Structure formats: C-alpha cells, structure tokens
Amino acid sequence: MNPLLPFLMAGDPSLEALPGLLSEARSLGIEAMELGLPHSDPIADGPVLQAAAQRAIGRGATPLRVLEALAGITDSPDVILFTYLNPLLQIGARRLQTLLAPTPVKALLVVDLPFGEEPAFEADLRAAGYPVVPLLAPTTTLERARQILLERPDPGPGAPFAQRFAYVVARLGVTGTGQAMDLGPVSARIQQLRTISARPLAVGFGLSDPRSLAAVRALGATPVVGSALVQELASGRGLSDMLSGRLVGDA
Amino acid sequence: MTTGFSLSSRFGTQSLGGCYAPETLMQPLLDLEAAFRAALADPAFEAELKTELRNFVGRPTPLTPAPRLAAKLGLKALFLKREDLTHTGAHKINNALAQAILARRMGKTEIIAETGAGQHGVATAAACARLGLACTVYMGVTDMARQAPNVARMRLFGTRVVPVEAGQGTLKEAVNEALRAWAGSCDRAHYILGSALGPHPFPTLVRSFQTVIGEEARAQVLEQSGALPEVVLACAGGGSNGLGLLVPFLGDALRRVAVEAGGHGMVLGEHAARLDGGRMGVLHGCKTLLLQDEHGHTAETASISAGLDYPALGPELAALVLDRKVEVRRASDDEALLGARQLCEAEGILPALESSHALALLPALAAEGVATILLGLSGRGDKDLSTYQARLGI
Ligand SMILES: Cc1ncc(COP(=O)(O)O)c(C=O)c1O
Numbered sequence: 243m244n245p246l247l248p249f250l251m252a253g254d255p256s257l258e259a260l261p262g263l264l265s266e267a268r269s270l271g272i273e274a275m276e277l278g279l280p281h282s283d284p285i286a287d288g289p290v291l292q293a294a295a296q297r298a299i300g301r302g303a304t305p306l307r308v309l310e311a312l313a314g315i316t317d318s319p320d321v322i323l324f325t326y327l328n329p330l331l332q333i334g335a336r337r338l339q340t341l342l343a344p345t346p347v348k349a350l351l352v353v354d355l356p357f358g359e360e361p362a363f364e365a366d367l368r369a370a371g372y373p374v375v376p377l378l379a380p381t382t383t384l385e386r387a388r389q390i391l392l393e394r395p396d397p398g399p400g401a402p403f404a405q406r407f408a409y410v411v412a413r414l415g416v417t418g419t420g421q422a423m424d425l426g427p428v429s430a431r432i433q434q435l436r437t438i439s440a441r442p443l444a445v446g447f448g449l450s451d452p453r454s455l456a457a458v459r460a461l462g463a464t465p466v467v468g469s470a471l472v473q474e475l476a477s478g479r480g481l482s483d484m485l486s487g488r489l490v491g492d493a
Numbered sequence: 494m495t496t497g498f499s500l501s502s503r504f505g506t507q508s509l510g511g512c513y514a515p516e517t518l519m520q521p522l523l524d525l526e527a528a529f530r531a532a533l534a535d536p537a538f539e540a541e542l543k544t545e546l547r548n549f550v551g552r553p554t555p556l557t558p559a560p561r562l563a564a565k566l567g568l569k570a571l572f573l574k575r576e577d578l579t580h581t582g583a584h585k586i587n588n589a590l591a592q593a594i595l596a597r598r599m600g601k602t603e604i605i606a607e608t609g610a611g612q613h614g615v616a617t618a619a620a621c622a623r624l625g626l627a628c629t630v631y632m633g634v635t636d637m638a639r640q641a642p643n644v645a646r647m648r649l650f651g652t653r654v655v656p657v658e659a660g661q662g663t664l665k666e667a668v669n670e671a672l673r674a675w676a677g678s679c680d681r682a683h684y685i686l687g688s689a690l691g692p693h694p695f696p697t698l699v700r701s702f703q704t705v706i707g708e709e710a711r712a713q714v715l716e717q718s719g720a721l722p723e724v725v726l727a728c729a730g731g732g733s734n735g736l737g738l739l740v741p742f743l744g745d746a747l748r749r750v751a752v753e754a755g756g757h758g759m760v761l762g763e764h765a766a767r768l769d770g771g772r773m774g775v776l777h778g779c780k781t782l783l784l785q786d787e788h789g790h791t792a793e794t795a796s797i798s799a800g801l802d803y804p805a806l807g808p809e810l811a812a813l814v815l816d817r818k819v820e821v822r823r824a825s826d827d828e829a830l831l832g833a834r835q836l837c838e839a840e841g842i843l844p845a846l847e848s849s850h851a852l853a854l855l856p857a858l859a860a861e862g863v864a865t866i867l868l869g870l871s872g873r874g875d876k877d878l879s880t881y882q883a884r885l886g887i
Contacts, residue, residue, distance in 0.1 A: 283790075354514060390516075
C-alpha cells in the first residue's frame with residue numbers, strides 16, 4: 243500500500259524549485275504526489291492553500307508555465323494535477339494532452355467537475371491517459387459513490403496508483419489543517435466503500451500529524467497531507483525532513 | 494434519496510449553466526432541487542409565500558408612470574416597476590424570503606448568504622429574523638465600506654456579517670467564501686444565493702422566485718396604458734432582476750434589454766461588461782460569459798455599483814443574450830450617476846446605483862426612436878447616498 247500522498251502547490255515557493263522537490267520526493271520513495279495548479283478562485287480551499295495559490299500566481303505560476311516547468315521531468319513521483327476546471331477548459335482538451343505528454347502528470351483531480359458535466363472533455367482526456375480522479379465526500383451517498391466509481395472507473399491493477407485511487411474527503415468543509423480529527427466516521431466510510439470497490443483509497447482534508455496518518459494507514463488507505471506541508475515548506479522547512487517524519491508512525 | 498437532477502440545468506443553444514460544484518456540495522444541491530420541486534407542487538408553500546409577499550414585502554409593487562422624465566428625454570411614456578418600494582428596498586427580498594421559507598421546510602436551522610451591494614444581505618437578514626433562522630452574511634471589505642448603511646441594517650436584524658478580505662473585496666470573493674462556508678455546514682445550513690448564478694439549481698430557483706416582477710408589471714402596464722411598451726429594460730449584475738422582469742415578456746414582440754456596468758473604461762479590469770469583454774468559462778459552479786484573463790483566471794472588475802461589480806453574467810440571461818432574445822448594453826459610472834440625478838429631479842425618486850444603469854440607457858433608446866419603455870427600478874438609493882454626495886458634489 244502507498245503510505246503517503248503529499249500535496250504541493252506548483253510555484254510555491256517557486257517554479258524553479260519544483261524539479262528539485264519532485265526529485266527529492268522520489269528519492270524518499272514517494273510513489274505519487276498531488277500538485278496544485280494555482281487558481282484565482284479556489285472555492286474548495288482553505289486559507290493556507292488560498293494564500294499559497296496567491297503567492298504562486300504573484301510569482302508568475304500560470305497554468306502554462308507550470309506545465310512548461312514539468313515538461314521533460316522524469317525523476318519524479320507520478321503527478322496528480324489538482325486543479326479547478328476553468329483553466330483546463332480555456333486550454334482545451336486537445337492542447338492540454340499535448341502539453342501534458344512530456345510531463346510526469348498521470349491523472350487530473352478537478353475539484354469542481356462532477357461526472358457528467360463535461361463528458362466529451364473528460365472522455366478525451368481519459369483516452370489520452372489522463373483519467374479524472376473520483377472524489378467521494380462525506381455527503382456522497384453510497385448509491386452516488388457507486389455511480390461515481392462507475393463513471394470514473396478503475397483502470398485495473400496494471401495501472402499506477404495515481405490513475406486508480408479514489409479520493410475520500412475526510413470531513414465537511416475545505417482543505418486545511420484542522421483540529422485533531424475524529425477518524426471514526428472516516429473509518430466507517432472506508433468500510434462501507436470496501437463493500438462496493440476494491441480500488442485503492444486515499445483520505446484527505448485536515449490530516450497532518452503522524453498519528454492520524456498512521457491511523458488512516460491502519461484502515462488500509464493512503465493519507466493525503468496538503469496544507470500542513472505547504473505551510474511548513476513556506477516557512478523554510480525541507481521536504482525530506484517533513485516527509486520522512488510522516489512516512490513512519492504508529493496508530 | 495435522489496442521485497440525479499430532474500430539472501434541466503442547462504440554458505440555450507450553447508448549454509450554459511450546469512452544476513460545476515465540489516463533490517461535497519452535490520448532495521446538498523440534489524436535495525435542494527428535490528425540495529424546490531416539492532415546494533412548487535405544494536399549494537401550502539405557494540400560499541405562505543404569497544401571504545408573506547403581500548403582508549411582509551408589500552407586493553404587488555406599483556408601476557409608476559414617469560411623465561416628467563419621459564417628456565424630458567423625448568419619450569412618449571415611461572413606466573417604472575417599483576421594486577425599490579419593497580420591504581428592505583430592492584427586488585432581492587422576493588428571492589431571499591422564498592428561499593428562507595424553503596430552507597425552513599427542509600429543516601435547515603442556519604442560513605448563509607453572500608452580498609455585494611448589501612441588498613441581498615439585508616433582505617436575507619430580514620427574512621431570517623422573521624422566520625427565526627440564524628444568519629451569516631459574507632461581504633467583501635470594499636463593499637462593506639461603500640455600502641455601510643446596509644452592514645448596519647444586517648447587524649440590527651441579528652445577522653453576523655463576516656468581512657472578506659481576499660482579492661478586490663467585492664461580490665466575487667464574497668461568493669467564494671460563502672461557498673466554502675456552505676461546504677463546512679451543509680448538514681444544517683442552507684445557502685441563499687442572491688442572484689441567478691451559481692450551480693444548478695440556483696439559477697432556476699432564483700429566476701422562478703423573481704418572475705413575479707415581470708408578471709405583475711406586464712398586467713399593470715396593460716391595465717394602465719392598454720398596450721405593451723416597445724422596450725422592457727433592466728440592469729444586470731448576476732441577472733436576477735433582469736430575468737425577473739424580462740422572462741414574462743419573452744413571448745411578446747418587443748425589445749428586451751439588459752444593462753451591464755461599463756465602469757470607467759473599456760480595458761479588462763475597468764468594467765463589468767461581460768458580453769463584449771467576456772469569454773465562455775466556469776466560475777462559481779456554472780458555465781457562462783466570464784471576464785477572465787488568458788490563463789482562465791477570473792479578471793478584476795470595476796463599477797461604481799457594488800451590485801453590478803461581478804465578473805460573470807448569470808447563465809440563463811447569458812443564454813438569452815447569445816440566442817438573441819435579450820439585448821445587452823452597457824452604461825458607464827458617469828452615465829449611471831447622471832441617470833440617477835435625472836430621476837431624482839424629475840420624479841422625486843432616489844434609485845439604487847444598480848438601477849441607475851438602466852436609467853442611464855434611456856437617452857440612447859430615445860435617440861433610437863423608442864417611444865414607450867418599461868424600466869425595472871430594482872432598488873432604492875439610500876444605501877448609495879455617500880457615493881451620490883461625493884460624486885455629484887451635493
Ligand atoms: C438594487 C439592485 N439592483 C440590481 C442588482 C443586481 O443584481 P441582479 O442582476 O441579480 O438583479 C443588485 C445587486 O445587489 C441590487 O442591489
């Protein structure tokens with residue numbers, strides 16, 4: 243099982259630092275990584291990722307510059323591009339495929355794209371090897387979860403984690419470091435989802451301390467750490483230091 | 494529980510609208526559509542809404558002939574649909590009250606809203622006080638400063654007003670923050686969106702609660718003048734008063750016109766004119782005409798009017814425009830100020846800055862040879878007194 247899915251905001255601290263960070267993550271054994279595409283109106287993000295996106299945009303991390311910065315990089319975990327829909331729509335499915343081809347991006351997590359809203363766009367990208375990650379929220383009924391997993395199918399055990407996993411949103415609200423979370427509901431959720439799907443699950447939103455990460459691993463799922471990493475990175479901490487502490491730990 | 498929408502979420506030949514929402518909000522939106530449909534089918538809902546619109550809001554609002562202003566502009570007849578005379582002073586109360594009743598039917602105990610000009614915030618605050626619901630309103634800091642009387646009114650009604658510092662501190666950022674807050678509280682809160690925008694079912698919901706404006710106005714103008722006007726005219730921020738007034742006239746052979754904020758210039762960032770300046774894009778859950786830069790980032794906007802200072806035109810209105818059923822024009826800050834002054838002097842009515850954009854188009858329509866006009870006076874201008882004082886030197 244994949245023990246950790248880290249999230250970084252592209253362009254924060256800088257686009258120049260990105261190749262080094264990806265290479266460092268890979269050398270720590272990180273298999274897949276979420277990379278945020280900074281957006282002007284991140285309606286599902288809390289203050290930490292909002293601020294990171296603002297900083298990155300202020301330093302010129304436009305979608306095209308981010309994709310250019312990723313082009314040619316091979317020493318990297320598989321990248322899941324975490325983004326809002328509008329920048330992708332403006333680039334267009336065809337051009338996006340061309341731009342993604344030389345990058346380590348393996349899947350897209352489009353926060354504001356429910357299945358069925360842009361079927362042609364999504365089908366084109368999936369056919370080109372860029373599936374959209376299924377998201378399951380605390381409000382998602384089991385029936386809807388089944389439908390989502392069907393609409394965004396598991397390509398099967400031959401495919402990498404980045405293209406197979408479903409993202410389980412741990413709590414209501416937006417991204418961000420929260421209070422120490424009661425993982426009871428998440429545990430029940432995962433058990434419930436196991437009855438309808440065998441694909442890998444990642445759990446995110448509000449996780450940061452080694453104990454809750456270990457607790458998620460104990461449920462057989464991959465913990466996602468985002469805001470906490472972004473915050474620590476912005477305050478000058480090194481990636482290896484941040485990640486290695488979070489790759490170990492007991493529930 | 495429902496897993497799909499029943500009502501169409503798309504508008505026009507280009508399929509605008511839709512439901513581009515984060516997954517957390519999908520079930521709440523599905524539940525909202527189901528509750529809306531159930532309410533429409535329930536005579537008790539209609540009866541309660543009708544009674545409250547009469548006894549609390551003051552409907553029907555008058556249709557006031559404006560003969561002195563008409564004469565001054567060279568028009569044969571001008572009629573004003575007086576949404577400024579509703580309780581709380583703008584059309585926003587029609588939607589806020591209806592959604593608050595709907596929220597109570599859904600068993601929600603808290604209400605969230607965004608506001609730009611503060612009129613939707615005040616209307617929601619009043620409706621919540623009347624129905625005994627807890628209310629939180631998100632408002633950009635720029636708007637809080639320029640619409641200060643409305644901040645005080647909301648607080649008097651017991652509403653918590655949360656300042657939004659991000660970006661330009663205007664309506665767009667307030668919607669961002671309200672959507673985030675709703676994702677955190679959707680198990681107990683309903684989000685009363687104030688214009689005909691956002692993810693499905695909001696555009697349809699808001700329009701359906703605002704068409705009372707046009708239904709009344711159409712009957713009133715026929716009664717008063719025996720004929721329909723040549724032009725029906727409204728200002729357009731997100732598009733709720735525009736759709737409310739114009740949709741009931743869609744079957745008539747007349748011109749329907751919506752006026753956007755021309756701000757203080759033609760360059761992106763200096764206005765909120767989405768038809769000329771916008772491209773198709775997705776913001777706040779719907780696909781529509783959007784002011785954006787080449788990266789798909791939302792552009793900055795500018796308008797003297799907080800209620801029109803928003804980068805997207807609501808999807809249904811945008812679709813009607815693209816399908817040539819509604820014309821869009823723009824009026825600048827200065828033209829709006831002049832329009833307001835003319836109405837004040839000729840008829841003794843102080844319009845909201847938003848409504849003044851519709852007034853600003855009257856000279857141009859008169860010059861085109863139009864003789865009879867029905868204008869939606871969406872709100873009153875008390876909230877804008879400080880701007881009028883500063884800009885008109887009074
Ligand atoms: C008086 C008034 N008119 C018009 C508007 C614009 O909104 P809409 O286009 O939804 O009617 C507002 C918004 O705040 C308003 O307060």
